[in-house]
Amino acid sequence: MHMADALLSPTVGLSFWAGTIATISYCARKLKNEFNDKIIPLMGVMGAFIFAGQMINFTIPATGSSGHIGGGLLLTIVLGPWAAFISIASVLFIQALFFADGGLLALGCNIWNLGIYPCFIAYPLVYKLITGSNNSNKKIMIGSILGVILGLEMGAFSVVLETVFSGITELPFLTFTSIMLPIHLLIAVVEGIVTGTIVIYVKNIQPDLFYSDNKSNNTLLNLKKVLVAMSVLALITGGMLSWFASTHPDGLEWSMGKISGREELPPKEDIFHKTLSKLQEKTAFLPDYGFKKPEMAEPEKAESEKEAWPAVSGGTSIAGILGGILTLGITILIGSVIKFFRKRSLTNTY
Amino acid sequence: MSHHIIKAENIHFSYPDGTKAINGISFEIHHGESVGIIGPNGAGKSTLILQLNGFLLPTSGSFNIGGTPVTQKTKTEIRRHVGLVFQNPDDQLFMPTVFDDVAFGPLNLGLSPEAVEIKVEESLRIVGCLELKSRPSHHLSLGQKRAVSIATILAMEPDILVMDEPSSFLDNHSRREIINLLRKFHHTKIIVSHDLDLIMDVCERCIILNDGRVQADGTTKDMLLNKTLLEKNKLELPLSLQNK
C-alpha cells in the first residue's frame, strides 16, 4: 500500500515530507539524549533484518495467497519507538530508491503511514497496554495482532486521505475506504500472527532482548509526551496543508501561472471546496450504486470539468497529441543515437 | 532411483546479476563413491552443489540423479534422496530446540510421532549430541551446531550426502569426529572443503574446480600429491604432507 508519486499533488507530498522530517529530527534528538550507543548498529541490522525477513514467504492458510512480515510493530518492540521510527524511515528510503516503491516525493507519506502509527500509536496504546509488564504468550499474540491491525488500518486510511486530498484520482472517499480497510485487515491479521510468533520465539530463548522504557521513566509519562508530540505534528501538517490550499489553490500550479502568464491555467478555487464538493457529489450515489452512471453524472459535472481543463478545444488537443507523439519519437531517436555512438566509441578503444 | 548415479552434463550457471559462476562442467559419480570437490574461494563449488538439489537450476546443461533429471518439478522428489549440509550451521538450524530441528524433516516426510522420536534420537546419537536434545539451538557452540545440522540431514536417511565445508569452525577433536562419521557413512558422498587433509582422509576421488571449470578429476592421491597442479589452483599440498 505504498503511496505513489503519480497519485500525489505537490502540496500533499510536501506537507507529509515536512511532518516526516520533523519527526525524524525529533527522534534523532531523543536518541541522542537517552543515549545507549549500542543501539546504532542494532537499528541498522534490524532494518536490514526487515528487508531480509520479507524474503521469507509463507502461505496463508485457507486463502492460498502468501504473506510476509511488515515490520513496523516488530521493530518498535525491539528498538522502542524513537529508534524504530528512524529505522523504518531508512528502510523505506532504500525501498523508494532501489525498488522504486512509490517514489521520492511519496516517500514522506509512506514514512508517515508506515512509521508514525505503529511506533507512536499501535505500540504504546495497544501492544504495551495489552502485554503489560508480566507478559504471557497469549497476551503477546493478542497485543501483536491488534497492534498490527490498528497500525496498518490507520496507515491504509492515511493513504486514502492523501489520495483524495491530492485529487489526481476520481476514486470517491467512501468507495476507496471501503476497499482499502478490509484488504488491509486481512493482511494485518496474518502479519500480526507472524509478529507474535517471532516475539514469542525470542522471548522464550532470550527474554531480555526487548525494548523497555521502565528503566528511564514510566510509560504513562512517555505516552503523554507521545500524544503531545503527535498533536503538535498533526497541527503543523494540517496548518501547512490548509495554508497552501487557501493561499494558493494549487500550490505550484498557481506560482507557475504567475510566472508564465499562461491563461489556460485553471481558475483559482479552494482545493478543499473542490474536493469536498466532489466528495459529496460522489458519495451521494453510494451505497446504492457501486459506481455512478456516467450519463447521470454528466450534467452536474460539466461545469467543473470545463474549469479543470479549459484548454481542451479540438485544435489544441490534436496538436498536443500529435506533438506528444512526435516528441516521443524524437526522444527515442536521441536515446538510440547516443547508445549507438557509445557502443562505437567503446569498440574503437578496445 | 536404484543406482543413484549422478550425472552432470555441460552445466553452465550465471547468477541473476550476471556473474558466471559455472562455465561448462561435466562429471559422473557412481553409487557409493566418495568425492571431494576442492578449489580456491569463488571457484564455484557451493554454486555447483546447490544445483544438485535444485536450489539453483543450471542456465544450460542438465543434472541427472538416479535417472531423474533435476528440474523445477522433480526437485522435491530429488531432495528426499540428496541430503545437503550447508557451509554455515547457523543457516541450517531454525527451530527453537535441537529436537524440533531434527524432527522437522521426518515430520514432513509423514512419519508417525513415535517413529520420528526414534529417528531423532538415533541421528543425534550418531553425531554424539543426544544430550543436547532439549537445548535451544541458539546457545550451542559452533561445533555443536555443526554436529546437529548433520543430524538433521541424517534423520532424513538420504542416499546421497553432500556437505559444504564440514570442518570449518571446529576444533581438532570435533573435526576428527566428523571425519570418522563421514567414513562410517557408506552411501555416496560429495564433500566440498578447503581442508585438504580431511579430503585426503575421507574421499577416494577428487575434483578440482577453478573459474567454474573442472581443472582436474581423478583419484585423491593423484590430485593431492601433484604440487604444480595444486599451486596452479591456489591450493597447497595437504598440511600433513608438507614436511618441514
Place this chain on the structure above:
Amino acid sequence: MSHHIIKAENIHFSYPDGTKAINGISFEIHHGESVGIIGPNGAGKSTLILQLNGFLLPTSGSFNIGGTPVTQKTKTEIRRHVGLVFQNPDDQLFMPTVFDDVAFGPLNLGLSPEAVEIKVEESLRIVGCLELKSRPSHHLSLGQKRAVSIATILAMEPDILVMDEPSSFLDNHSRREIINLLRKFHHTKIIVSHDLDLIMDVCERCIILNDGRVQADGTTKDMLLNKTLLEKNKLELPLSLQNK
C-alpha cells in the same frame, strides 16, 4: 604505556546467564612477543581476548596493559593500543566502502582528513588491497574482507595486535598470505586459532586453554610437539607434523 607488558592476574569471568567461562587465569606477555592461544571449542579463548579490550570486564581479578589497569574508565584509552580483529570479517566491516571502513578508526582518533587519507592508503598497501579502496565492502571475497579487516586495525597503529581465528574461511593461498602478513608485523601479537599449523608458523609462545583455565604455557615447540598434552585438551599435533 612504553613497554606494553600485558598482565593477567587471576581472572575469573561469568556470563550474565551464569556460564562460567574463565576460572582463574594469570599470565604475562612481554613487548614484541607473539603468543598463540589454543584450546577446544568453548574453552574460553574468545571470552578471554574480549577482556583485553574491555568489552567484557572480569568478574574478579584484573588485566593490566602497559601499566594501566583495564577498567570501565580506561577502556577507551586501552583500545587505542590494543587492536582486535574478530572472527567474522562480515561483522568487522560495517561501512559502505573499503575506504570508509579503514578511515573509521583514524577519524575517531581525530586525525586530519589528509592524515587519514595517507594512513588509509598505507594500511591498505600493507595488506595488498590498495586497489580495492573505493569498492563496496560487500562485493569482496571473504579473503579480501579478511585482509581489509586487518587493515582497519593496522590503520589505528596498535601496539598490540589480537586476532581471533584469522585463517577461517580462507583457501590455502589466502591463508598463506595472512601468515606472511602476520610474520611481518613486529609488535606484540596474540593469535587465537584452531589452525595449529598457522600458530606454529607465526608464534614463538603458546598458551593452551581448556575449561577456562591455562593448561600449559611455554614455547610453541614444547607445546605443539607434546602429543599427550595436546590430546588431553582435545587438540592434535599440527597436521604438517602428522606423518602418515
Place this chain on the structure above:
Amino acid sequence: MSFNQSEFFDLGYLDYLSYKDTFIHRLDPRAKFIVTLVFIFMVISFPKHEISGLIPFLIFPVILVALADIPIKIILKKLIVVSPFALMVGIFNPMLDRKILISLFGIGISGGWISYLSIIIKFILTISSALILIATTSFPGICMAMENLGMPNIFILQLMFIYRYIFILGEEVVRTNNARELRSFGKKGYEILTAGNILGSLLLRTIDRSERIYQAMCARGFNGKINLFKKSRFLLKDFLYIILLSGFFIFLRLFPLSQFIGKMFI
C-alpha cells in the same frame, strides 16, 4: 513493504551498476540528487488531465539511460512489476469520469482515460528517474548527499548500516530458506509457524551480530558519534548540471513544447 529473492538479486544488480564509470556516474551525488528532485517535482506539479506537457520530460530518463550505459531492461522490468497500486487506484478514473473531453477522428475520449494516462506517464517518469538515480550513484554517495542536505547523522548511519547488512542478511535468508525447503519436501503444513520460527532465529542471530559489530566499532575508537569522511569534490560541471537541467525542466513545465511541435505540422 515487500521484498523477495528476485528483488534481492535486482538490488545487487542496481548496486553493481552504480559503480560503473561514465560521465553521469562521475557527477557529484548531490547534483544528481537535486536534479532528480526538481524533475519529479515538475512532473508531479502538472494538473491531472495533462498529457502532452508530460511527454517531453521523457527525454531525461532516456538520455540518462543511454549516457550512463544502463541496460534498459532493468528499468522496464521494475516499471512493470513495481507497485501496481497506482495503476489499480487510477483505473477507477475512466470508470468514474466519463465526460468526453476530446474527440479524435470521431472517437470520444473521456476525461477519465486522459487522467489515467496522465497518471501512468507520471508514474513512468517518477519511478524511472528514481531508479536511474540509484543506478548511476553509489549508495554511499547518496548518503553523503543526504547528509549535506541536512538530514540527521543518525539517519544517514542507519542507511549505511542497512545497505551494508542487507546483502549479508539477504544471503543468510536465501540459505536458511534453502535449509527449510530441503527438509520440507514441498509440504505446506505449519507454514506460518515455521516462518515465525525461522524469522525468530534470524532475529536472534541479527541481534547477536549487532553486538559483535558494536564491539568492532568500539575497537576502532567509536564513542557515540560517527565521523564521516567528507569527500567534497563539487566541481563546475556539477554546478552546471544542476543549473542547466533544472532550468530545462522548468522550461518544459512552463512552455507547452508538444503543442508547439504539433502546431508546426498542422
